[in-house]
Amino acid sequence: MRNSWSTYELVETFQLAHAVSALHETGILASLERPRTVQELSQQYRTDATVLEGVLNYVAARTNLLRKVGTTFVVTRQYSSAARFLLDLYIGAYGRNAAQLPGILRRSSMAAALVDHTKYANAFQQVGDSVLGALVQIILQLKLTHVLDLGCGPASLLIALAKQDRHLIGWGVEMSPAMHRLARTRIQEAQLSKRIRIFLGDCRQLQSVVPPRAKQHVDVVVASQVANEMFAGGQATAITWLRQIRRALPGRLLLIADYYGRLGRTNATRYRETLLHDYVQLISGQGIPPSNVSLWKQVYSRSKCRLLHLIEDKTTSRFIHVLKL
Ligand SMILES: C[S@@+](CC[C@H](N)C(=O)[O-])C[C@H]1O[C@@H](n2cnc3c(N)ncnc32)[C@H](O)[C@@H]1O
Structure with missing residues (x-):
């Protein structure tokens, strides 16, 4: 990968990103699964035909998302x-x-x-279960059947587990009302409402969010892609968070699936996706997670949690840490 963009590439990308985003958000790109003319589109979406034609021409000329075929436009398979x-x-x-x-x-x-x-929440609606594959396998192999998923998002992990293990009982904690709604809809659609329950609340306040009867039965706690949100302003929030999980559920296993931050590290340009993610974490107030296992271990030891095992993906900087609370 090239290390850095020129100013020309930056300004071009800025305009292209806005053009693609507008076509995506209005639903115009999605409607181009079949070829359509500008006239048809501008009538349906009530847009100015001249401006729309120009935007479509520009996006077709400079991205791999759209093709012009005669007088029509159609999305490519890259609009996946x-x-x-x-x-x-x-x-x-x-x-x-x-x-x-x-x-x-x-x-x-x-x-x-x-x-x-x-x-x-909309973004996560289209993510399949595959990203959670390793977590699913670990939980099934260890025969853990009562799972508490913190920051469960659209409940993909709990649904995938419950589909594969009919004994599985799951609880999720989710803070965003939009994501909570999405999770509940997906659970209903999968007909798993009897076995999976999602609590709307903050997983930094487990004692009040999860009822004692559920806590009593939990044998594994999962935090997938949520610990990274606990590092704005340093390690303190993450340590307090882990301590209260340990107090609420002492002795249980905790699986943290997350990533090592890369922004500001030498050699960081190898990790293009991670850099982008670090950057949005920073500008959205979530902070950047520790960049290596020694720093994560500091957080664990200050929270009195024991790291038992780790699985690391060197190409993406993602990991799963298995801890004892
Ligand atoms: C990146 S998503 C990951 C979702 C899911 N765990 C997965 O791996 O696909 C992080 C989720 O955690 C939720 N979240 C973040 N902080 C939280 C908190 N303190 N309490 C509960 N949920 C939280 C967010 O709303 C979001 O849905």
């Missing part, structure tokens, strides 16, 4: 669910953070409120 996820997450959910960066630079406390949680 993975591409939609990237657009919804990095432009949809965090777009306001990018636009209001001058304000965030002056007052970082405004960053978290700028995240669009509905678009964030």
